[in-house]
Amino acid sequence: MKYNRPRSLAQYFEQAGAVPAAGVTVLAGGTDLMPGYENGRPLPVHLLDIKALPELRGIVERDHEIEIGALTTIEQIRANSAINTLFTALVEAADQFAGPQIRHRATIGGNLVNASPAGDTLPPLYAYGAVVKITGPAGERTVPLEEFITGPGQTTLAPGELVQSVILPKLRHRSLFYKLGLRQAMAIAVVNFAITYAVKNGAFSHLAIAAGAVAPKVVLLDTLTEALVSRGATIDDAMHLVDNDISPIDDLRAPADYRRTVLKNVLAYTLRNLLGGGNGR
């Protein structure tokens, strides 16, 4: 196995270009990669450690957006004041992400590229309408997150390309995040979701819901939100529409039915509370 730690993007492209693209494995926080090797995944041919790339670092706030470098750790997101002010759901997701040791190593770029249906930062990023900035030998491009992730572990990232940052448009809406893990920490989500919302006259004037771990990729529950926002449906009447947007599976963490039930239970409860309905049951 060969290991390199490039010091700039230019150096990265040079080193990555020197080997067949299929042979390159990118290492950032390593919190997904390393357990894979422990579990018997063959070691990589060429490991490129991108932790020292300055171009992938930093959180930049602009008038209408905030740009988060791919190497930003989950802990840095938790601690950042601009993100805390504007993107509550993302901070809540970071709060419930694994445990302290992993939060200090794992990066937001890694969570995007890993493209797990249960990744905890993904539902907030979907709900915020995040855009992924990609850099490659041919230059930069941006892709909406929804298009960037194509399936479990699958993205549109071409060989040689890296995620440089993720860009969040500043919203006036409030947001929240919910996660059900089967224990209080160090648990992979059985269901998670993020909501951005605005309430006017006892009804939602804006509502976006992104749910994780209930389909091959994070899904926006558009059928439900459309019914609630545009057609004035009641929460009780509309909740069954969730089934149109999700397709959970049985796995060793939980049965599909359980995921479906819990998502609807907690979502209904949460939406009722947002509308001031008090105790959701």
Place this chain on the structure above:
Amino acid sequence: MTSTTQYIGKPFKNVDAEDKLTGATKYITDMRFDNMAWAYPIFSTVPFGAVRQIDLKAARSVPGYIDVILAERIPGENQVGVIVEDQPLLAGKTVRFIGDVIGIAVAETAAAAHRIAKLVEITYTEYEPYFSIAESESATSQFIHETNIACSHRILKGDPAAAFRKSDLIVEAEFSTGSQEHFYLEPQGCVAFPEKDGQIVVMGSLQCPYYVQKAVARALGRPLDGVRVIQAPTGGAFGGKEDVPSELGARVALAASLINRPVKMIYKRSDDIQITSKRHAFSMRYKVGVMRDGTLQAAEITLQSNAGAYATLSSVVSYRSTMQSMGPYVVPNIRVNSTAYYTNLPPAGAFRGFGSPQVAFGHERMMDLIADRLDMDPVRLRLKNVLKVDAKTITGQQLSASVGAEETIRQACRISSWETNQATGSTDGRYRYGQGIAASIYGNCLGAAGWHMDGAGVNISIQRDGTVKVAFGLAEMGQGALTVVAQMTAEALGIDHRRVVVLLTDTNSVPDSGPSVASRNVVMTGNAIRDAASKLLPILKAAAAELLGCGADDVTIGSDLATDSKTGTEVGFAELADYLYRGNQPTEMRGWWHVPQLDFDPDTGQGEAYFTYSYATHVARVQVDTLTGQVQVRGVWAAHDAGTVINPAGLEGQVEGGVAQATGWALTENILVDRGQIITSNLSTYLLPTALDAPPVETVAVEDPDPRGPWGAKGVGEPAFIPAAPAIANAISNALGVEVYELPLTPPKVLQLLEEQEPTAGMP
């Protein structure tokens, strides 16, 4: 009893804690020896079958290959069964579970040994496997061993049929409890090295050095003095390192003796989970007859346990669960039948509680069910039937002393404010709250089934500078043995505890002291220390009398001094030690203690099952999320009668650890198996409680001294675990207003219980 003691009953932090916390402790994985090779097990990938062919071609091509050792090269007996002779050291013909070890790969590096183990191609003729108790029980041919029954035990006392007829109420229920993985922090590991004199030395992460010594001697066909076993610092065991290290020890010793080099073997975590023993899953049927006033009249209990592929310790687990199947209660008429069934799963073996937690779930759910049917307070029902001095257990054993069961119930209620917290089914919309209580009994040491090896020794040696070395035959595995041994030695000799150095266990130092199990260290080693001290003290007194110019009878020893009680003149212990040496006096004494002979009839299950019992009661409070079925244990209040407490800090640590481990067993730890393959084989799928899941625990000691225990002490390591899960289950039942019959109560199962109760609960 303890009012005049200097060290007994005082809190001590564990003497090895600092080294463990700072990483200074050297475990097996940290040890390197010159010219050391590595070994790894080659194990079956089918649950049940015959080995047809073993092809080594690919394995031999791995760089660093040294050897692949198969059954025919075992010079001694190919047998490692600890009680029943049913388990080959290396399976030659038949494999009985995925993980059954067929051979040993030996290589220059650990990675090469893993690779060789993977590349050995084995072809099998597969048989139809049995995974559940029901499948095993209904088999008519192609048994796993000569039969599918691993062992059975029974109790018959009084006339249960007549007593049921007289009972006002009969309550029947069926229960099941899941298996559990020990998940000791340090995986199994051993290293063996051949000495020039032909002796083979095995060091390992283990809790029963003498088991390993016997297993190695047997496999190599050597006398016991040809095998020395040294316990390495051990990162947790919980019963998982009771018999399993005998397999590892014998396999590395075999490899080391065949290639004449040091050989080390450490299991990878996922293989450790697949290969090594687990807690027995139980199915239980309880039928209990009771009078209107709550007096228990009769019980009929059937216990079935899943023993896995080999008997290992199933017979003693089954024995203990049978003897304790009705908990700390008087039941005048009772029949118990217990059977362990072989299946093609990894062997079930020893795990903290050893069959007790399973039956505690049974009898404590029954007590709540009965209380509910009688519309009686569950605490009152328990107090009405609880064992007291002079009462008889279900084995007809009249208890003569140290029966703190009733007091543990009262104290658990007191510290938890049970009465004022009648939170029955209280709710704030989303969450429901409940509390539960559970009481338990635990027979100390090995009991009648293991009396023949229930002795243990120490060797106390006073050195010339006044330091004191103690070798003991039981083992430190994180439970604080080194600390209490130092405390008890200092107390027994009247010296400063800082003089005492306790050595890790070595079969060369102390005679076979049996296994470090059954919460027996304090009782066994403590009494052995007192025995050794009783031989040293007269020598010390005689020497002090000479130094002080008084009669030996006038000398008192204590506070690190020998004092002439008439004049008050003193001599320090260091000076006394030096004086012993200058006078060529004996300075080293062995101590030994064995459990009093037990009178027990295995045919009726009547007699003295254990020489004494520890008791405990836990109260648990839970919050249940009705939207998700998640349970948060908000607190556990624990009252323990462990007799006189030697180290209160140690007792508190044991109880907190026991409660955390039992919380996992009750709620989240769920071993999932696919055709014999464990699929929850890492920390992300097998869900141990984290620090955020483990409940806060408040502990109170009910000190009812046992005259046969050292300073009145009894064991607490396993009792710490036993009542916690049933208390949590009773609290969940109380919160939801539904009965629960199985563990673990994972969120999907709790949500199901809610749906059963109110069919609309599943939908918002």
